[in-house]
Protein backbone atom coordinates (compact mmCIF):
# COMPACT_ATOMS: atom_id res chain seq x y z
CA UNK A 1 0.00 0.00 0.00
CA UNK A 2 1.26 3.47 -0.91
CA UNK A 3 0.04 6.38 1.27
CA UNK A 4 -1.71 9.30 -0.49
CA UNK A 5 -0.21 12.73 -1.17
CA UNK A 6 0.07 14.93 1.96
CA UNK A 7 -2.33 17.64 0.79
CA UNK A 8 -5.18 15.21 0.15
CA UNK A 9 -7.47 14.75 3.14
CA UNK A 10 -9.21 11.90 1.32
CA UNK A 11 -7.87 9.70 -1.39
CA UNK A 12 -9.50 6.86 -3.24
CA UNK A 13 -7.76 4.50 -5.61
CA UNK A 14 -9.45 2.29 -8.21
CA UNK A 15 -12.73 1.79 -6.38
CA UNK A 16 -14.96 -1.00 -7.63
CA UNK A 17 -18.42 -1.48 -6.15
CA UNK A 18 -21.24 -3.71 -7.34
CA UNK A 19 -24.74 -3.59 -5.88
CA UNK A 20 -26.38 -7.01 -6.25
CA UNK A 21 -24.00 -7.82 -9.09
CA UNK A 22 -24.57 -4.55 -11.01
CA UNK A 23 -21.55 -2.22 -11.20
CA UNK A 24 -22.05 1.12 -9.40
CA UNK A 25 -18.38 2.21 -9.40
CA UNK A 26 -15.83 0.88 -11.89
CA UNK A 27 -12.28 1.90 -11.10
CA UNK A 28 -12.88 5.40 -9.69
CA UNK A 29 -9.82 7.21 -8.30
CA UNK A 30 -10.05 10.60 -6.62
CA UNK A 31 -8.18 12.94 -4.30
CA UNK A 32 -9.92 15.51 -2.10
CA UNK A 33 -7.70 18.40 -0.99
CA UNK A 34 -7.72 19.85 2.49
CA UNK A 35 -10.34 22.60 2.82
CA UNK A 36 -11.74 22.39 -0.70
CA UNK A 37 -15.36 22.15 -1.73
CA UNK A 38 -15.52 19.38 -4.29
CA UNK A 39 -18.66 18.76 -6.30
CA UNK A 40 -19.28 15.24 -7.57
CA UNK A 41 -21.58 15.61 -10.55
CA UNK A 42 -23.28 13.19 -12.88
CA UNK A 43 -26.75 12.08 -13.88
CA UNK A 44 -29.03 9.96 -11.68
CA UNK A 45 -27.62 6.51 -11.07
CA UNK A 46 -24.07 7.48 -12.09
CA UNK A 47 -22.61 6.42 -8.72
CA UNK A 48 -22.38 9.69 -6.74
CA UNK A 49 -23.98 8.38 -3.54
CA UNK A 50 -22.01 5.14 -3.75
CA UNK A 51 -18.77 7.13 -4.06
CA UNK A 52 -19.62 9.34 -1.05
CA UNK A 53 -20.52 6.26 0.99
CA UNK A 54 -17.16 4.67 0.14
CA UNK A 55 -15.18 7.84 0.91
CA UNK A 56 -16.97 8.23 4.26
CA UNK A 57 -16.35 4.64 5.31
CA UNK A 58 -20.03 3.66 5.27
CA UNK A 59 -19.50 1.20 2.45
CA UNK A 60 -16.44 -0.95 1.81
CA UNK A 61 -15.53 -1.23 -1.87
CA UNK A 62 -15.11 -4.74 -3.23
CA UNK A 63 -11.79 -3.55 -4.68
CA UNK A 64 -9.73 -0.41 -4.18
CA UNK A 65 -8.46 1.76 -1.36
CA UNK A 66 -9.76 4.73 0.63
CA UNK A 67 -7.41 6.82 2.75
CA UNK A 68 -8.23 9.54 5.27
CA UNK A 69 -5.08 11.60 5.80
CA UNK A 70 -2.43 8.90 6.15
CA UNK A 71 -4.78 6.23 7.47
CA UNK A 72 -6.23 3.46 5.33
CA UNK A 73 -10.01 3.38 5.85
CA UNK A 74 -10.60 0.21 3.80
CA UNK A 75 -8.64 -1.92 6.27
CA UNK A 76 -10.17 -0.44 9.46
CA UNK A 77 -12.39 -2.54 11.70
CA UNK A 78 -16.10 -1.63 11.58
CA UNK A 79 -15.79 -0.14 15.09
CA UNK A 80 -12.86 2.12 14.10
CA UNK A 81 -14.70 3.25 10.97
CA UNK A 82 -17.75 4.11 13.07
CA UNK A 83 -15.58 6.19 15.39
CA UNK A 84 -13.96 7.93 12.44
CA UNK A 85 -17.39 8.83 11.04
CA UNK A 86 -18.65 10.05 14.41
CA UNK A 87 -15.57 12.12 15.28
CA UNK A 88 -14.35 13.47 11.92
CA UNK A 89 -17.12 13.27 9.33
CA UNK A 90 -20.51 14.89 8.85
CA UNK A 91 -23.25 13.67 6.51
CA UNK A 92 -26.27 15.36 4.95
CA UNK A 93 -28.85 13.20 3.17
CA UNK A 94 -31.10 14.42 0.33
CA UNK A 95 -34.08 14.20 2.71
CA UNK A 96 -33.88 15.08 6.41
CA UNK A 97 -33.80 12.19 8.85
CA UNK A 98 -34.42 13.64 12.33
CA UNK A 99 -35.21 12.05 15.67
CA UNK A 100 -38.97 12.65 16.02
CA UNK A 101 -38.93 12.78 19.84
CA UNK A 102 -36.32 15.58 19.94
CA UNK A 103 -36.92 19.24 19.09
CA UNK A 104 -34.88 21.11 16.46
CA UNK A 105 -32.05 22.28 18.69
CA UNK A 106 -31.78 18.88 20.38
CA UNK A 107 -31.53 17.21 16.97
CA UNK A 108 -28.87 19.68 15.88
CA UNK A 109 -26.93 19.28 19.15
CA UNK A 110 -26.92 15.49 19.03
CA UNK A 111 -23.53 14.91 17.33
CA UNK A 112 -21.78 17.23 19.80
CA UNK A 113 -23.34 15.42 22.74
CA UNK A 114 -22.32 12.06 21.23
CA UNK A 115 -18.77 13.38 21.20
CA UNK A 116 -19.04 14.12 24.91
CA UNK A 117 -19.83 17.86 24.93
CA UNK A 118 -21.96 19.16 27.82
CA UNK A 119 -25.64 19.90 27.16
CA UNK A 120 -25.25 23.66 27.70
CA UNK A 121 -22.36 24.02 25.25
CA UNK A 122 -24.02 21.73 22.69
CA UNK A 123 -27.26 23.75 22.96
CA UNK A 124 -25.47 27.09 22.50
CA UNK A 125 -23.64 25.83 19.40
CA UNK A 126 -26.79 24.26 17.96
CA UNK A 127 -28.78 27.49 18.47
CA UNK A 128 -26.03 29.49 16.78
CA UNK A 129 -26.22 27.28 13.68
CA UNK A 130 -30.01 27.27 13.60
CA UNK A 131 -29.88 31.11 13.65
CA UNK A 132 -27.37 31.18 10.80
CA UNK A 133 -29.64 28.94 8.79
CA UNK A 134 -32.63 31.25 9.51
CA UNK A 135 -34.55 28.77 11.64
CA UNK A 136 -33.68 30.05 15.10
CA UNK A 137 -37.38 30.59 15.77
CA UNK A 138 -38.04 26.88 15.17
CA UNK A 139 -35.52 25.70 17.78
CA UNK A 140 -38.13 24.30 20.18
CA UNK A 141 -40.36 22.66 17.61
CA UNK A 142 -40.40 18.93 17.00
CA UNK A 143 -39.85 17.67 13.43
CA UNK A 144 -43.59 16.98 12.86
CA UNK A 145 -44.29 20.71 13.38
CA UNK A 146 -41.71 21.81 10.82
CA UNK A 147 -41.92 22.16 7.06
CA UNK A 148 -39.76 19.78 5.03
CA UNK A 149 -37.44 22.68 4.08
CA UNK A 150 -37.08 23.62 7.77
CA UNK A 151 -36.30 19.99 8.66
CA UNK A 152 -33.59 19.94 6.02
CA UNK A 153 -32.06 23.09 7.51
CA UNK A 154 -32.02 21.37 10.91
CA UNK A 155 -30.27 18.38 9.31
CA UNK A 156 -27.71 20.75 7.75
CA UNK A 157 -27.18 22.51 11.10
CA UNK A 158 -26.69 19.12 12.75
CA UNK A 159 -23.97 18.26 10.23
CA UNK A 160 -22.15 21.58 10.78
CA UNK A 161 -22.48 21.79 14.58
CA UNK A 162 -19.50 19.53 15.39
CA UNK A 163 -17.29 21.26 12.74
CA UNK A 164 -16.37 17.98 11.03
CA UNK A 165 -13.08 17.61 9.17
CA UNK A 166 -15.01 16.44 6.11
CA UNK A 167 -18.67 17.08 5.37
CA UNK A 168 -20.35 14.75 2.88
CA UNK A 169 -23.46 16.33 1.40
CA UNK A 170 -25.60 14.16 -0.85
CA UNK A 171 -27.93 16.47 -2.79
CA UNK A 172 -28.30 18.54 0.42
CA UNK A 173 -30.75 21.07 -0.98
CA UNK A 174 -32.99 18.63 -2.84
CA UNK A 175 -36.10 19.35 -0.68
CA UNK A 176 -35.69 23.15 -0.88
CA UNK A 177 -37.22 25.62 -3.30
CA UNK A 178 -34.91 27.31 -5.79
CA UNK A 179 -34.46 30.59 -3.86
CA UNK A 180 -34.08 28.76 -0.57
CA UNK A 181 -31.57 26.45 -2.18
CA UNK A 182 -29.18 29.26 -3.11
CA UNK A 183 -29.36 30.80 0.40
CA UNK A 184 -28.79 27.55 2.21
CA UNK A 185 -25.96 26.52 -0.10
CA UNK A 186 -24.27 29.86 0.38
CA UNK A 187 -24.54 29.50 4.16
CA UNK A 188 -23.18 25.98 3.94
CA UNK A 189 -20.22 26.85 1.73
CA UNK A 190 -19.41 30.06 3.65
CA UNK A 191 -19.50 28.11 6.94
CA UNK A 192 -17.31 25.39 5.48
CA UNK A 193 -14.74 27.89 4.22
CA UNK A 194 -14.63 29.89 7.45
CA UNK A 195 -14.25 26.74 9.56
CA UNK A 196 -11.81 25.00 7.20
CA UNK A 197 -14.27 22.14 6.61
CA UNK A 198 -13.65 20.07 3.49
CA UNK A 199 -16.90 19.39 1.63
CA UNK A 200 -17.69 16.58 -0.81
CA UNK A 201 -20.96 17.54 -2.45
CA UNK A 202 -22.95 15.17 -4.68
CA UNK A 203 -25.21 17.03 -7.07
CA UNK A 204 -26.65 16.88 -10.54
CA UNK A 205 -27.54 20.56 -10.42
CA UNK A 206 -25.16 22.89 -12.31
CA UNK A 207 -25.97 25.91 -10.07
CA UNK A 208 -25.05 23.89 -6.99
CA UNK A 209 -21.86 22.57 -8.54
CA UNK A 210 -20.88 26.13 -9.51
CA UNK A 211 -20.38 27.00 -5.82
CA UNK A 212 -17.65 24.37 -5.53
CA UNK A 213 -13.92 24.93 -5.97
CA UNK A 214 -13.61 21.93 -8.25
CA UNK A 215 -15.88 19.45 -9.89
CA UNK A 216 -15.48 15.83 -10.92
CA UNK A 217 -18.07 13.98 -12.94
CA UNK A 218 -19.25 10.41 -12.98
CA UNK A 219 -21.02 8.56 -15.75
CA UNK A 220 -22.09 4.95 -15.35
CA UNK A 221 -19.77 4.54 -12.38
CA UNK A 222 -16.68 5.96 -14.08
CA UNK A 223 -14.91 9.32 -13.84
CA UNK A 224 -15.30 11.15 -17.09
CA UNK A 225 -13.70 14.54 -16.61
CA UNK A 226 -12.55 17.21 -14.19
CA UNK A 227 -13.67 20.82 -14.57
CA UNK A 228 -11.93 23.61 -12.69
CA UNK A 229 -14.51 26.33 -12.15
CA UNK A 230 -13.55 30.00 -12.53
CA UNK A 231 -13.16 32.37 -9.60
CA UNK A 232 -16.48 34.08 -8.81
CA UNK A 233 -15.00 37.50 -9.63
CA UNK A 234 -13.80 36.55 -13.10
CA UNK A 235 -15.89 37.37 -16.16
CA UNK A 236 -17.90 34.49 -17.61
CA UNK A 237 -15.63 34.11 -20.63
CA UNK A 238 -12.37 34.04 -18.70
CA UNK A 239 -10.70 31.76 -16.23
CA UNK A 240 -12.42 28.59 -17.34
CA UNK A 241 -9.81 25.88 -17.46
CA UNK A 242 -10.22 23.20 -20.07
CA UNK A 243 -11.94 19.94 -19.29
CA UNK A 244 -9.44 17.15 -18.94
CA UNK A 245 -10.12 13.48 -19.26
CA UNK A 246 -9.09 11.43 -16.27
CA UNK A 247 -9.23 7.75 -15.52
Ligand SMILES: Nc1ncnc2c1ncn2[C@@H]1O[C@H](COP(=O)(O)OP(=O)(O)OP(=O)(O)O)[C@@H](O)[C@H]1O
Pocket residue numbers: 019020023024042043044045046047048049050051202204
Ligand atom coordinates in the same frame (compact mmCIF):
# COMPACT_ATOMS: atom_id res chain seq x y z
N1 LIG B 1 -28.49 -0.50 -2.29
C1 LIG B 1 -28.51 -0.71 -3.62
N2 LIG B 1 -28.93 -1.87 -4.14
C2 LIG B 1 -28.95 -2.09 -5.47
N3 LIG B 1 -28.55 -1.18 -6.38
C3 LIG B 1 -28.14 0.01 -5.92
C4 LIG B 1 -28.09 0.31 -4.52
N4 LIG B 1 -27.61 1.58 -4.37
C5 LIG B 1 -27.38 2.04 -5.62
N5 LIG B 1 -27.69 1.10 -6.55
C6 LIG B 1 -27.53 1.25 -8.00
O1 LIG B 1 -26.17 1.64 -8.23
C7 LIG B 1 -26.08 2.63 -9.24
C8 LIG B 1 -25.44 3.89 -8.66
O2 LIG B 1 -26.35 4.43 -7.69
P1 LIG B 1 -26.03 5.75 -6.85
O3 LIG B 1 -27.17 5.94 -5.90
O4 LIG B 1 -24.67 5.63 -6.28
O5 LIG B 1 -26.06 6.84 -7.99
P2 LIG B 1 -26.34 8.41 -7.87
O6 LIG B 1 -25.53 9.05 -8.93
O7 LIG B 1 -26.13 8.86 -6.46
O8 LIG B 1 -27.87 8.50 -8.23
P3 LIG B 1 -28.98 9.57 -7.69
O9 LIG B 1 -28.60 10.89 -8.24
O10 LIG B 1 -30.25 9.02 -8.25
O11 LIG B 1 -28.94 9.49 -6.20
C9 LIG B 1 -27.50 2.84 -9.74
O12 LIG B 1 -27.69 2.02 -10.88
C10 LIG B 1 -28.36 2.38 -8.59
O13 LIG B 1 -29.60 1.91 -9.06
